[in-house]
Amino acid sequence: xxxxxxxxxxxxxxxxxxxxxxxxxxxxxxxxxxxxxxxxxxxxxxxxxxxxxxxxxxxxxxxxxxxxxxxxxxxxxxxxxxxxxxxxxxxxxxxxxxxxxxxxxxxxxxxxxxxxxxxxxxxxxxxxxxxxxxxxxxxxxxxxxxxxxxxxxxxxxxxxxxxxxxxxxxxxxxxxxxxxxxxxxxxxxxxxxxxxxxxxxxxxxxxxxxxxxxxxxxxxxxxxxxxxxxxxxxxxxxxxxxxxxxxxxxxxxxxxxxxxxxxxxxxxxxxxxxxxxxxxxxxxxxxxxxxxxxxxxxxxxxxxxxxxxxxxxxxxxxxxxxxxxxxxxxxxxxxxxxxxxxxxxxxxxxxxxxxxxxxxxxxxxxxxxxxxxxxxxxxxxxxxxxxxxxxxxxxxxxxxxxxxxxxxxxxxxxxxxxxxxxxxxxxxxxxxxxxxxxxxxxxxxxxxxxxxxxxxxx
Amino acid sequence: xxxxxxxxxxxxxxxxxxxxxxxxxxxxxxxxxxxxxxxxxxxxxxxxxxxxxxxxxxxxxxxxxxxxxxxxxxxxxxxxxxxxxxxxxxxxxxxxxxxxxxxxxxxxxxxxxxxxxxx
Numbered sequence: 001x002x003x004x005x006x007x008x009x010x011x012x013x014x015x016x017x018x019x020x021x022x023x024x025x026x027x028x029x030x031x032x033x034x035x036x037x038x039x040x041x042x043x044x045x046x047x048x049x050x051x052x053x054x055x056x057x058x059x060x061x062x063x064x065x066x067x068x069x070x071x072x073x074x075x076x077x078x079x080x081x082x083x084x085x086x087x088x089x090x091x092x093x094x095x096x097x098x099x100x101x102x103x104x105x106x107x108x109x110x111x112x113x114x115x116x117x118x119x120x121x122x123x124x125x126x127x128x129x130x131x132x133x134x135x136x137x138x139x140x141x142x143x144x145x146x147x148x149x150x151x152x153x154x155x156x157x158x159x160x161x162x163x164x165x166x167x168x169x170x171x172x173x174x175x176x177x178x179x180x181x182x183x184x185x186x187x188x189x190x191x192x193x194x195x196x197x198x199x200x201x202x203x204x205x206x207x208x209x210x211x212x213x214x215x216x217x218x219x220x221x222x223x224x225x226x227x228x229x230x231x232x233x234x235x236x237x238x239x240x241x242x243x244x245x246x247x248x249x250x251x252x253x254x255x256x257x258x259x260x261x262x263x264x265x266x267x268x269x270x271x272x273x274x275x276x277x278x279x280x281x282x283x284x285x286x287x288x289x290x291x292x293x294x295x296x297x298x299x300x301x302x303x304x305x306x307x308x309x310x311x312x313x314x315x316x317x318x319x320x321x322x323x324x325x326x327x328x329x330x331x332x333x334x335x336x337x338x339x340x341x342x343x344x345x346x347x348x349x350x351x352x353x354x355x356x357x358x359x360x361x362x363x364x365x366x367x368x369x370x371x372x373x374x375x376x377x378x379x380x381x382x383x384x385x386x387x388x389x390x391x392x393x394x395x396x397x398x399x400x401x402x403x404x405x406x407x408x409x410x411x412x413x414x415x416x417x418x419x420x421x422x423x424x425x426x427x428x429x430x431x432x433x434x435x436x437x438x439x440x441x442x443x444x445x446x447x448x449x450x451x452x453x454x455x456x457x458x
Numbered sequence: 459x460x461x462x463x464x465x466x467x468x469x470x471x472x473x474x475x476x477x478x479x480x481x482x483x484x485x486x487x488x489x490x491x492x493x494x495x496x497x498x499x500x501x502x503x504x505x506x507x508x509x510x511x512x513x514x515x516x517x518x519x520x521x522x523x524x525x526x527x528x529x530x531x532x533x534x535x536x537x538x539x540x541x542x543x544x545x546x547x548x549x550x551x552x553x554x555x556x557x558x559x560x561x562x563x564x565x566x567x568x569x570x571x572x573x574x575x576x577x
Contacts, residue, residue: 016558211544215536218543243567261564261571273559299570 017134018207018271020117021127021263025290027104034105035114043163046171051383058168064411070344071411073381075351082340089336091216093329095223097321099230100284103217109209110283112160112202113269116153123149127266153203154195161195207270211281218280226311227319231284233258233275233306234314241275246299257301264288264306274306350388351379352437354418354449362454365421372453374418378437380408386439390418393434393448398422400435420453429457475538483530490526495519 048055051069058065065072065080072079094101103110124130124145133142165187166174177183183191201209210217224230241258244250250257258275265273267287272279274288292306310319357373365371380386388406392398401419408414420433431453438446469477500518565572 213540215540218540245568246570259568259571260562261568262559262561263564265559265561266564271559276559295564295571299568 015208015271018269019127019130020269020271020287021266021291022121023267023287023290025293027286028290031105031110031114031285035111038106038111039115043159046163046166054170056167057170060168071381071383073351073379075379076347079340079344082336086333086336086340089329089333092223093326093333095220096225096228096325096329099224099228100217100220100282101229103210103283104285107283109201109214110285112198113206115156116202116206117269119152119156120149123152153199157195157199157203158191160198161191161193164194165191207281207283210270210283217283221280223325225323225325226315226317227321227323229308229310230278231274231282231286231289231306232278232309232311232314233264234304234309235275238275238305257296257305259295259299261295263291263295267291348445348447349380349382350386350437350439350445350447351377351381352435352447352449353377354435354451356451356454362456364424364456368424369421370424370426370455371419371421374420374451376402376406376416376418378406378408378414378416380410380412380414382445383410384441385409386441386445389438389440391436392420393436395422395426395431395433395453397426398433398453422453422455424456427455430454475542476535479531479534479538483527483534486530486534487523487527490530491519491523494522494526 045056046054050066053066053069053071055069056067063074091102120130124133133145136142162174162178163171168190169187174183174187177187205213237256238258239256240254241260242253242255243260244253244255248255262273264275265271267290268274269285269287270281270283272281274282286308288306289308293303296303296305312319353376355375355377357375360373363371363373378388386408388408390400390402390406392400399421401421402416404416406414406416422431433451433453434448435451436446436448500515500522
C-alpha cells in the first residue's frame with residue numbers, strides 16, 4: 001500500500017524526520033557566504049553608529065525610524081509602504097529570472113536553519129551519527145550531546161532575540177539593562193518571544209515551515225515560466241538508473257548516468273527526491289547539484305546530471321533571460337527605486353500642521369480688528385537647529401503673532417499658539433489663507449500650508 | 459425519468475470554503491468591533507479628525523467594522539488557500555503526490571563510492 005493511500009482521507013501525512021547530510025561544493029560555499037554576510041549584517045548593524053544615531057533603529061516610542069543617517073517620521077509612512085512594494089517587486093523579479101534564489105540563499109528561515117544545523121553537526125556529528133544517536137537508548141553520551149546542543153541552540157536563539165530587540169531599543173542601553181537586571185517587561189517579552197520563534201522555526205520545525213507554512217512557496221508558481229531557472233534532474237540522461245562499478249560502460253548494461261546512490265535525497269534539507277521532477281517543496285538550495293557533481297566526478301561522468309536549468313532547456317529549446325515578464329518587473333522596480341530615492345533626497349525637512357482653534361470662531365478686538373487663534377505644530381526633521389520665519393502669502397493686511405519664538409533644536413517637535421489679526425474691513429465670512437514657513441538659515445527648507453480665517457458673516 | 463440526487467445540487471467544496479471564510483470572518487470582525495468599541499469611544503477619534511474629514515459616529519462604526527472584516531477575510535482566505543494547496547496534493551503542476559523517497563547506503567550497489575565519507 002502506498003504512503004498516499006496510508007494517509008487515507010486525512011489532509012495531513014506524518015513525515016519522517018529529515019537528517020540533511022553535510023555537503024561541500026560551489027553552491028554550498030555560496031550559501032555559507034550568504035549566511036555569514038546576512039547574519040553578520042543582522043548581528044553587527046545595531047552596534048554601528050551613523051550620524052550620531054544607531055545605524056538602524058526603529059524608535060517606536062519616539063515614532064522615529066533611523067536608517068543609515070536618514071530619519072523617517074510618521075509623516076514619511078508612504079516611504080515605508082513604497083519600500084515594501086520595492087521589496088515585493090525585487091522578489092518577483094528575482095523569482096522570474098532565477099527561481100527560488102531567495103529561498104535557497106537569503107530567507108531568514110534558511111539562514112538560521114543553516115546555523116542550527118551547523119551546531120547540530122558540531123555536537124552530534126553528520127547524518128549517520130545523528131540517526132544512530134536518535135535511535136540509541138539514553139546513556140551518558142546521548143544526554144551530554146543532546147544537552148550541549150540544546151544549550152548552544154538556546155544561547156544562539158537568545159542572542160538572536162536580543163539583537164532583534166536591539167533594532168527597537170538602543171542596543172547599548174539594552175545590554176546595560178540586561179547586565180544590571182533592569183530589563184523592561186516589553187523588552188523581556190519580545191526578547192523571549194523572538195528567541196522562542198527562532199528556536200522553534202530553525203531548530204524544530206525547519207523544512208516544515210517551507211513546506212506547510214510559507215505562502216511564498218505557494219505563490220511562486222505564478223511568477224514562474226518555462227524560462228525561469230529551476231533545479232532539475234536530466235531524466236533523459238539519468239534514466240534508467242541503477243548501481244554499477246566505475247568500470248562498467250552504462251550503455252552496455254542499458255543504464256543511464258544516475259547510479260542510484262540517493263545522495264541527492266540525503267543532502268536535501270526538505271527531504272525530497274529531485275528525480276521525481278519539480279516539486280513545491282524544493283527550496284532551490286542546490287545541495288543536490290553539489291553532491292551529484294561530486295559523484296559524477298568520482299564515476300568519471302560529465303557533471304550536470306542535476307543542474308540549474310530551465311524547462312525550455314530541458315526540452316532542447318532556446319531559453320531567454322530577457323522576456324516581457326522580466327522587462328515589466330525590471331522597469332517597475334527601477335522606476336520605483338529611482339523615484340523613492342530621489343524623493344527621499346528632496347524631501348523638505350520641515351513639517352507644519354496648522355489647526356484653527358475650534359473653541360471660538362473669531363474674536364473682535366477693541367481696535368476694530370478681528371483675531372483668529374491657531375495651534376501650530378512644527379517639526380524640525382533636520383539634524384541641525386533652526387529658526388523659522390512665518391509669513392502670510394496672499395494677504396498683506398494681516399498681522400501674525402506667535403508665542404513662543406519658533407526656534408527648534410534638531411529633530412524637535414514644537415507646539416505654538418499662532419494669532420492672526422486682520423482689520424474688520426478686510427473681508428466677510430471665511431477667507432482662505434496661505435501661510436509659508438521657512439528657515440532663516442537655509443531658505444530651501446520651506447513649506448506652505450493653507451488654512452481658513454473667519455470674519456463676521458453679516 | 460431521471461431524478462437528480464439532492465447531493466448534486468449542494469455547493470461545491472470551493473463554494474463551501476468561501477462560505478466558511480465569509481461567515482467566520484464576519485463573526486470574528488463582529489467580536490473584534492464589540493471589544494474595540496467597548497474600549498474606545500469613536501466620538502473621541504472622530505473629533506481628532508474633524509478638521510480634515512467630517513465623518514459621523516455611525517460611519518466611524520461602519521468603517522471600523524469594514525476594516526476589521528477585510529483583515530479577517532484576508533487572514534481566513536489565505537489560511538484556506540494554504541491548506542488547500544499544501545504539498546499533500548504534491549506537484550506544482552498538479553501531477554499528484556510523491557511518496558517518501560527511499561534512501562540507501564550509496565556504496566551498497568556502487569562499490570566505487572566506498573571509502574568516501576558518504577556512509
